[in-house]
Amino acid sequence: MLKQTEGSRAVAETVAYCRPEVIAAYPISPQTHIVEELSRLVKSGALKPCEYVNVESEFAAMSMCIGASAAGARTYTATASQGLLYMVEALYNASGLGLPIVMTVANRAIGAPINIWNDHSDTMSQRDSGWIQLYARDNQEAADLHPQAFRLAEELSLPVMVCMDGFVLTHAWERIEVPEQTQVDAFLPPYEPRQVLDPDEPVSIGAMVGPDAFTEVRYLAHAKQMQALEAIPRIAEEFREAFGRSSGGLVHPYACEDAETIVVVLGSVFGTVCDVVDEMRERGVRIGALAITSFRPFPLEAVRTVLGGARQVVVLERALAVGIGGIVSANVRTALSGIQLAGHTVVAGLGGRPITKESLHRLFDDAVAGRLEQLTFLDLNTELVERELARMAKTRRSGPSAENILRDVGSNR
Amino acid sequence: MSAAPQVKFYQVGSFAAGNRLLGPEAQSDQADPGRSNALTCGHRACQGCGEALGARYALDAAQRAAGGKVIAVNATGCLEVFSTPYPETSWQLPWLHSLFGNAPAVAAGVAAALRAKGRTDVRVVGQGGDGGTVDIGLGCLSGMFERNDDVLYICYDNEAYMNTGVQRSGATPATARTATTQAVGEQPGAPFGQGKSLPLIAMAHEIPYVATATVAGLRDLEAKVHRAMGMRGARYLHVLVPCPLGWGTASHDTVRIARLAEQTGLFPVFEATGGVVTDVTPIRRRVPVEEYLRPQKRYAHLFTPEPRTDVIARLQRVADRNIARFGLLAQEEEVSS
Ligand SMILES: Cc1ncc(C[n+]2csc(CCOP(=O)(O)OP(=O)(O)O)c2C)c(N)n1
Ligand code: SF4
Numbered sequence: 001m002l003k004q005t006e007g008s009r010a011v012a013e014t015v016a017y018c019r020p021e022v023i024a025a026y027p028i029s030p031q032t033h034i035v036e037e038l039s040r041l042v043k044s045g046a047l048k049p050c051e052y053v054n055v056e057s058e059f060a061a062m063s064m065c066i067g068a069s070a071a072g073a074r075t076y077t078a079t080a081s082q083g084l085l086y087m088v089e090a091l092y093n094a095s096g097l098g099l100p101i102v103m104t105v106a107n108r109a110i111g112a113p114i115n116i117w118n119d120h121s122d123t124m125s126q127r128d129s130g131w132i133q134l135y136a137r138d139n140q141e142a143a144d145l146h147p148q149a150f151r152l153a154e155e156l157s158l159p160v161m162v163c164m165d166g167f168v169l170t171h172a173w174e175r176i177e178v179p180e181q182t183q184v185d186a187f188l189p190p191y192e193p194r195q196v197l198d199p200d201e202p203v204s205i206g207a208m209v210g211p212d213a214f215t216e217v218r219y220l221a222h223a224k225q226m227q228a229l230e231a232i233p234r235i236a237e238e239f240r241e242a243f244g245r246s247s248g249g250l251v252h253p254y255a256c257e258d259a260e261t262i263v264v265v266l267g268s269v270f271g272t273v274c275d276v277v278d279e280m281r282e283r284g285v286r287i288g289a290l291a292i293t294s295f296r297p298f299p300l301e302a303v304r305t306v307l308g309g310a311r312q313v314v315v316l317e318r319a320l321a322v323g324i325g326g327i328v329s330a331n332v333r334t335a336l337s338g339i340q341l342a343g344h345t346v347v348a349g350l351g352g353r354p355i356t357k358e359s360l361h362r363l364f365d366d367a368v369a370g371r372l373e374q375l376t377f378l379d380l381n382t383e384l385v386e387r388e389l390a391r392m393a394k395t396r397r398s399g400p401s402a403e404n405i406l407r408d409v410g411s412n413r
Numbered sequence: 414m415s416a417a418p419q420v421k422f423y424q425v426g427s428f429a430a431g432n433r434l435l436g437p438e439a440q441s442d443q444a445d446p447g448r449s450n451a452l453t454c455g456h457r458a459c460q461g462c463g464e465a466l467g468a469r470y471a472l473d474a475a476q477r478a479a480g481g482k483v484i485a486v487n488a489t490g491c492l493e494v495f496s497t498p499y500p501e502t503s504w505q506l507p508w509l510h511s512l513f514g515n516a517p518a519v520a521a522g523v524a525a526a527l528r529a530k531g532r533t534d535v536r537v538v539g540q541g542g543d544g545g546t547v548d549i550g551l552g553c554l555s556g557m558f559e560r561n562d563d564v565l566y567i568c569y570d571n572e573a574y575m576n577t578g579v580q581r582s583g584a585t586p587a588t589a590r591t592a593t594t595q596a597v598g599e600q601p602g603a604p605f606g607q608g609k610s611l612p613l614i615a616m617a618h619e620i621p622y623v624a625t626a627t628v629a630g631l632r633d634l635e636a637k638v639h640r641a642m643g644m645r646g647a648r649y650l651h652v653l654v655p656c657p658l659g660w661g662t663a664s665h666d667t668v669r670i671a672r673l674a675e676q677t678g679l680f681p682v683f684e685a686t687g688g689v690v691t692d693v694t695p696i697r698r699r700v701p702v703e704e705y706l707r708p709q710k711r712y713a714h715l716f717t718p719e720p721r722t723d724v725i726a727r728l729q730r731v732a733d734r735n736i737a738r739f740g741l742l743a744q745e746e747e748v749s750s
Pocket of ligand 2 (some may be wrong): 457458461462658659
């Protein structure tokens with residue numbers, strides 16, 4: 001049904017149509033509206049049978065999902081930022097045990113300094129956790145990715161994270177086609193676990209594994225993720241046939257066929273980037289954009305196919321690998337190994353800083369003109385950081401710099 | 414109906430009634446040749462491991478009480494490591510291990526799944542060592558208690574982190590030597606005034622059932638598991654399980670040492686429902702703490718090079734306080750009068 005609704009609400013409703021049997025939740029901005037709405041749906045009886053459990057922490061939420069999933073229930077949770085990091089130990093465990101848990105992450109920066117706004121620092125930190133990671137470009141896709149995520153998770157026995165930009169998507173009202181229960185039922189069969197805790201057929205899950213088998217077990221985790229490279233587009237295609245619209249898949253190229261410069265992004269900034277691409281194309285610039293939907297597994301072939309013919313690549317990173325720079329860039333570079341092509345890393349939109357069309361125009365013009373550095377921080381206030389660097393150099397005592405910067409920002413007002 | 418069997422005490426020191434003297438219906442679960450053997454042979458526990466003994470009795474009893482329909486969730490620790498050397502397992506029931514600090518939440522997740530599926534016949538038991546329970550897992554355990562999740566959680570208390578090489582936990586008693594509370598300095602061993610009583614913390618949550626037990630009272634342990642399994646909601650059982658390796662005791666002494674812990678009053682054995690103590694196991698033959706401390710290498714520094722009578726007296730006061738607090742001698746008068 002086409003509705004004007006909030007992203008979080010569309011996601012919650014779609015998740016409910018996926019008939020999760022256990023939901024464990026702990027609130028954190030900007031994820032809250034999703035779990036609030038699900039609690040309402042469960043309490044009102046709209047979603048049943050379903051156990052909605054208010055837990056005492058994200059660590060408990062993921063732990064509870066582990067138990068519920070191992071006991072054969074379709075299991076869901078949602079979190080963001082510090083909450084995702086608070087779960088880390090259990091995240092690795094869930095994937096190691098091969099449990100098909102689906103989790104929405106409302107992407108948000110990680111502190112300190114504490115910051116509730118959007119970037120991808122949280123999920124990027126979990127790129128090696130063994131979870132499949134899908135990034136939504138808009139709220140329609142955010143909703144649509146959930147039935148696909150359950151299908152994928154349960155087909156492969158692997159957990160899946162659906163990443164949607166905090167606030168930018170979660171709190172935005174848009175016209176969204178929310179699926180019907182019957183449609184989802186036809187697309188998503190009931191969960192049939194591969195291995196389940198059952199007194200009639202006892203199994204031990206989570207045994208101690210030594211050097212004799214650990215490498216093989218880890219190899220299989222990798223092999224399963226690689227199978228997702230085939231499953232993700234297949235499921236997306238089935239989704240398109242069943243629902244009549246396309247969402248998901250591995251990558252989304254935009255105006256890339258003849259592009260000399262291609263901008264690579266994840267998530268909701270794709271829309272803005274495509275607008276800028278259109279405007280630059282009107283000026284005759286051969287530029288295109290590529291959204292990576294499946295960041296884990298990383299679609300090396302698909303990325304290589306799209307980018308291979310370009311002259312240069314600009315990767316717009318929404319997280320920072322402190323001490324080196326780009327995270328997505330490193331993955332893109334792997335996809336392009338052996339291909340000579342200029343690559344640039346641009347760190348943008350950290351902690352919710354707006355990525356404006358004006359800034360992007362400037363950035364892409366610089367790229368096209370060959371003026372872009374290897375590593376750029378979009379809209380960085382260089383005066384401010386230089387002042388702070390000078391201050392640091394003057395005194396041997398170190399201390400929190402966010403406070404100094406905030407004072408400077410305040411005095412400039 | 415035949416008269417109730419005449420029970421005679423024949424195990425000197427323990428006052429325990431032997432199975433041989435009881436009718437079949439009154440015999441222990443372990444005496445039944447058809448018992449479930451939840452934790453079967455082939456595991457790698459040390460000889461005389463109290464935790465292996467306690468876990469086998471507890472889970473066999475849980476299985477009998479639930480008609481065999483039990484799922485066990487285990488925290489990381491000795492019990493988990495010695496029972497599942499991949500690709501083998503000693504568990505004869507469905508068993509899940511996730512992490513060190515999350516067994517109560519994982520067990521609650523299993524219970525939630527069963528509830529959603531309407532499987533009221535299948536019951537959940539969570540288990541962990543004292544470290545996994547009183548320290549790192551306490552947050553998850555408190556959450557499980559507070560929500561009154563339908564889980565029986567059993568803590569096997571060997572009073573230290575044994576699996577990582579005998580380091581101090583929040584359940585390590587004062588003066589005990591561990592790898593992180595060494596017998597050096599002015600106050601050797603674990604300090605006085607630290608640590609916590611999880612049974613009392615559990616009672617503060619006012620959950621349906623809290624009990625303590627030791628591997629010296631295995632019939633009592635079985636009975637408590639049966640009682641707990643007859644209830645719904647969050648239930649907690651704290652079992653003292655001596656560890657020959659960590660305590661420095663002889664392998665054949667595990668049960669005797671556990672009995673001494675009870676008889677000194679250092680480990681009070683009681684039951685509580687809804688936050689109120691409802692029953693205690695009285696001390697039949699009270700012994701001074703020294704008798705309990707002496708055979709254990711973890712307390713050796715209290716006796717050599719010269720006896721620390723002051724410290725031993727302080728430990729005696731701890732035992733005396735427990736005896737007074739739980740009324741552990743109250744029934745002695747009744748017995749003797
Ligand atoms: C997060 C985390 N920290 C530390 C450890 C290491 N570790 C594994 S078992 C254990 C101690 C277990 O002690 P306890 O719970 O008392 O059980 P026991 O081995 O004594 O039966 C520790 C510290 C771990 N596995 N995970
Ligand atoms: S170290 Fe202690 S608890 Fe661990 S297996 Fe040996 S005796 Fe049992």
